[in-house]
Every structure is written in C-alpha cells, then in structure tokens.
Amino acid sequence: MTVLAPAPRGLRRRRDFRLLWTGQATGKLGSSVTGVALPLVAVAVLDAGTFQVALLSAAAWLPWLLIGLPAGAWVDRLPRRPVMLACDVTALLLFLSVPVAAWLDRLTIAQLSAVALGAGCTGVFFQTAYQVYLPSLLERDELAEGNAKVQATEAAAQVGGPGVAGLVTQLAGAVNALLIDAASYLVSTLCLLAVRTRESRPARVRRGSLREEIAEGLRFVAGDPYLRVLTLFSAASNVCLFGYQSILVVFLVREVGVTPGMVGALAAAASLGAVAGAAAAPVPSRRFGSARTLLAAEIGAAPFGLLIPLTAPGAGLLLTVAGGFVIAAGVAAGNVIKGSFRQTYSPRALLGRITVTMQLVSYGTIPLGALLGGALGTALGVRPAMWISTGGLALTGLILLTGPLRHHRDLPSHPV
Template identity: 40%
Template sequence: MISLGDPDAVAPEKRDRLGLLRDHDFRDLFLSTTVAQVGYQITSLALPLAAVIALDVSEFEVGVLSSMTMIAFLLIGLPAGAWVDRMRRRRVLIVSDVVRAAVLFTVPVAWWTDTLTIWQLYAVALLIGVFTVFFDVSYQSYLPHLVGRDKLVEGNAKLETVRSTAQLGGPVLAGQLIEWLTAPVAMAFDAAAMGASALFLLRIKRREPKPEVARDSRIAAEIKDGLTFVLGHRILASIVACTGSWNLWMGAFMAMIVVFLPRDMGMTPGEIGLFFALFGVGGVAGAFAVGPATRWLGQGRVVWVSVAVTSPWILLIPAAEPGWRVWVGAVAMAFVGIGGVVYNVTQVSFRQRLTPDNMLGRMNATIRFVVFGAYAVGSIIGGVLGQYLGARTTLWIAAAGICTAFLPVFFSPLRNLRTLPEPEPEPAGAAA
C-alpha cells in the first residue's frame, strides 16, 4: 500500500542522474515497466467504467468487479510465492505479460460482437488478477538479482517514478480513449502495452541461476516458512497491518468513487481521467520526496509520518459537490499520492533488503496475500455499503478508515527508528 538502506543509498549521487539507467538490463526493465504501467492505467479506468457506463450495473456489481482483480491474492497468493522461488523469475514475468495481453483483448472483441456481459468482465478481472499475482511476486523478487541490494532504493525509486508518471498521464489518456472509442475498446491499448512489456523483458541479457530446491521441500512447509518469517518479525508485521488496513478501506473507496464521479458528480470519462491524473501528480512529487523525507525524518519515522500527514486530505472527496468543489477533492488526491508513494518506496525497499534471497518470493507473496486480499474484501464491503447507503456515505466511511491506517506502524519500533536493522540471516535448512 520505508526507507531502507544506508542514507547514501536513499538518493542517487547528484553527479550521476542516470544511475541505474546506464545499465542495459535495468533500462529494459524500466521500459517494460513504463509501457505496462501506461496500459494498466487505461484498464484501471476502462474496466469499471465499462461496467458503470456501457453495461449500467449496480453498485454491488461494481464492488464485486473491483474485488476480482485482487481476490486472486487470496486464492493463490501464498503458494505463488513458493512456486516463484522454484522458478526463474524473468520467465514468469514474460509469460504473465503475454497471457494478460490475450485476456484483455477479449473485451474489445466481445464489445464489437455485441456479446459483452458483466460476467465476462468478472472473468477477465479474475484472470488478470491471477497472472498479476505471479508477475508482481516475481517482479519484486527479481529486482534484487538485477541491481544488487545496495542499489535497491535507487532502483525502486526510479521504477516508482515510472508508476507515478503513468498515474499522471495514463488516466488522462484513458479518459480520452474511453470518450472517443468507448471503455471496452480502449482496453485493446492495454493489451498492446502488455505485449510490448514482454518484448522488453525478452531483451534482458543477464541470466538468473537455476533456483536450488531442497529435495525434501514441500509447498505447505515453504508457505509456513514465509508466514512465520513475516508475521514473526515485529516491524514487518506492523507494515503488513498498516498496508492491509489502508488497502481494506481504499478498496471500498475506489469501488465507489467510479460510481460517485459519473453518477453523483455528472463527470465525463475525460474529466474522470483528469481527476485521477492529479493523484499521479502527487505520486511524481512523492517519488522525488523520498530521499529528502528519509534524510529529514529518518528511515523508520518516515514510514508512519508519510501516511499520517497525507491521509486526512482524502476526506475532501466525499465532501465534494458538482462544479468547482469536486476539483478541490481532485487536488486532495495529489496529497494522498505523495504520502502513498513515499510509503511504498521505503517499505518495499525495506522488505527486500531485510529478507534473504531464498525467502524473497515467499515474503512478497505473504505480504501481498494479506494486503491485496484486504483490498478485495474492502471492495466487496464498498459494494454492499454503496448498495444500501449510497456512494457518498460509503466514501465517508472508507475515508475515515484510511485516516487510521498508520496506527500499526506508529505503535511499532518504526516510530523512532532512524536507521535500519541489519538484514536477517538466511533461515537454516530453509528451502531455496
């Protein structure tokens, strides 16, 4: 939904602004991420708007649709981590991109043949979610191999800048494509982006060693190792609780905002795209703020401060009315974006630095199982509340929950921690 490393590793040296981008393999990963993130922004807006505008579904159905992409983390999130630790991660990334491209392309085809239904959108969202599980777990586990642990903060910051920039321009592009072509047809562009992402990944020359798997290793035992490692570590457990709480309420919030903006505020797809683009403005600012914020606050304190200070701005969104006041809420999204990106860059880097190589996949899968599973549950909660209380009231409830998400990390050792603890030793006898 934490700054880790030496202070000098938080920000690349000023004398070399390109840094890791000079590395051919990282540059290909960077380009793959760029095109995939632009495509992702299109589908993130087009998929729910296809349901709301093209199919005119209910609030509850929107909540279910929103949950489908994340429910895969509950279904296969834990075993995916153990499986990824047994496979070469780049190969998993490529296969995941290709399959997602094929699945996405079925939506415009169904629209052109007048056969698109909400059930197909559910299936598409679920399949996208399944392969996103494998992609994301592999992606976060692959980066330490590609750049080395000493450059993780720089690598994550550069990749987060891509994601934030995509959040800036992607929604605007998505909104215009939806207005010009309809939401289902716009998703063809995401399919093309996923295909391009796979091609860039194929260009990476650095090869991974074949994972070593203990002969007597079992998936269930490996899953247990991952759960024990994450939940038994006081700081990691507090991060899971914070991010899970944030995602629970953000799932409810995002499920209903795509109903609230077109139906209650009367906004067009283009205006909705611009609204979400302001979240991207905050994200870009947050990516540049990671280094200064970490040096100022310390590597632990920045975690809870980044969320606590920026979350209350989200309360301006359910207070919005049609006209200029809705754009005040859009500006508020930018402040939320700043805190979200600072939090994400630092806590992901922390997890990667702290975790042994042979536990990376299971650690990432365990955390994503909890936090994205929470998002799926939150989306359903949002749909149910929206059906009976309306979109605006649901947004008020969800926004209040988001404002309390920082409490687990506030009441943890991170509250006053300025530097990171030493990495954990590799568990004795753990399967590789």
C-alpha cells in the first residue's frame, strides 16, 4: 500500500485547490473519452484511412507549434483564470458541434480535423495558464504533493475515459460519446467560476515587445542544462510515443480484430499504470532522490512498449495492456517530478514562458510523431509501424544521461 506524506490532508482543506483539481480531473475524463471516441468516429462512421486517423491526432497537437510561444507570453501578462474559462467554453462548443453535425448528416473528416485543431488551440492556452495558476493556490512546499494528486486523478480519468468511450460507442455510437467531453468542459467551467482566491496580478514590470518576451523565455530554457535536456528528451520521446498511439486504434481494430468496446477496455486497463505512477512518484523521490527517480521512471519504462506490437487475439491482448501499463506509469511519474521541478525552479515572472517554451518543443513534436506513424502504417503496414515507433521509444531515455541529472541525487530547487 502506498503511503503519502501528511500534506494531502492540508490540501484537502484548501477549497479552491479542490475545485481546480475537480474541474481539471473532469476535463481530463472528457478528453480521455474523446481520445478514443474521435478516431472511432473516423474509422466506424466515416470509414477513414490510417493516415486520416493519424491526422486527427496531429491536428490536436499542431497548435503548440503554431501559437505556443506567443501563448506563453500572453499568459505571463494576463490573469490566468479568465483565460482558462474562455478556453473551457470554446472547447465545449467545439465538441458539441460534432454530434450536432452528425444528427444533421453533415459530419466530415474535415470537421473532425477542425474540431481537433480548435480544441488543441484552447489546450495550449489552458495548460499554460493552469501551470502558472496552480502555484497561486498552494504553498511552495505543497506543490510536489499537489502535482502528484492532480496527475493521479488525471491518470484515473484516463483509465475511466476509454472504458466509458467504448461502452457508450457500443450502446449509442461513437458520435454520442463526444457529448461526454462537452459536458466535462461545462463542469470545469463551473468549478473555475466557484474559485474564490484572487490571484495576484502579473507584476507590473517594464515590458518589451512580445518578440522580446518570447526570446527571453527561449534563452532561459536553452541556456539551462536541466531544462534543456528535459525538453530535448520530451521532444524525442513524444515523436515515438505518439507515433504508435496515433495508429493504436487502427492496429487493434483492423490488425488484431478487436471490437470498439474492447478497444476502450484495453486502453483503460493500460492507463491504470498512470494512476500507479503518479500516486507513487513522491515516495521514491523522497527516499532515493528526485533526479534518480526521474531517470529510473523514464529509462526503465520505455522498453516495455516493445510488447505492444506482439499483440494477438485472445490472451495476446494482455501484451498491449502490460506494455501500455508500464509506459503510462513511467510517463506519469516523470510528469509529476518534472512539473514540480519546473514550478519551483523557474523564476516566477518567467514561468509562463518557460512552461510554454518547453511544451512547444516537446508537444510540438507530437504532430510529427502522429504523421510519421500514419505514414509508416500506410507505407509499411500497421504492425511494422508499431515496431518502429516502440523501438525508437525504448532508446529515447538515453538522452537524459547526456545532461547533469546522472550526477545528482535530487533536482535543484533554483538555478545555479
């Protein structure tokens, strides 16, 4: 049984943190449903090809490349809660448009791509603002535990989401499953409206142009040995991770012969690893050191992805669950450690730009990975594409050994 530090009791007493936490977890549940339901709509309703399905994943992450850097600068200038509220309302309307179009018999791949792209744009602003807003609700020494709780509940939502998507798809169709995502954004909006804490206004400092502010964040990340290697690692691992995930539904449905309901069940079972990894991360971090735990999680988990291309009907489906479980555990544990490190290590005035600079590079490679997975699946076949992507993923953790992490027990608390 995992035992956490006494901090959670204090966090539970923080009403506004609970509201933010609840809204974020609900939003992640809806997004997790969409992660399975949207490609199922493309495959089952619109008979989309492998590359078209991969394109949906690419469209969802492309905004990090298009608007990531200016978004970070704007978040450092603006109150964060109104930004997050606007994002939630916009995403709600976007996902509501899909079932409406389907009911009117007007749904197309182009609309699905546009919805994925638009929701990706709201995600850029929301996630950046969220990372900067969370420290205003918690004390500095509560951030690690707060991030762990948020990551654990997000991971739990990712477990439930695919299962819900599969069940609703079986009973009411994949299109109607997207109504759950629209409802989740409504809940997130209501939770944010109920937060009472008034965040401090961004510091009134003499600002340069938007370009100068963006450049300041870029220089800080590029010049810092810890942030730089973490960013490069995330970029490389996301190419391979989303290379196989973008075609996983196609692989399971068309190559292995899995039903839509079973796709959701397999994804949910694999996502349990994220719950375990996020919940457990603080314990080994305190006992063995945050730097050592990060290296163990990221380097040790990735090779298990090689089990996934071995998936076969019957008992062979457990290989997808096992591989996905360990990868999810490693990614979630790493995200808890990296998120807390970035929030405590970065200068507060630069946090939005540092966050979005790192995410621009790491998330910006996701469309590349998704398109690469789709292209490889189209050219070589889906199973060979899965082998190439998971094989590359197994090697990416070695990038972390090129930086200073391997020399330290713990990550530093401030730049040196």
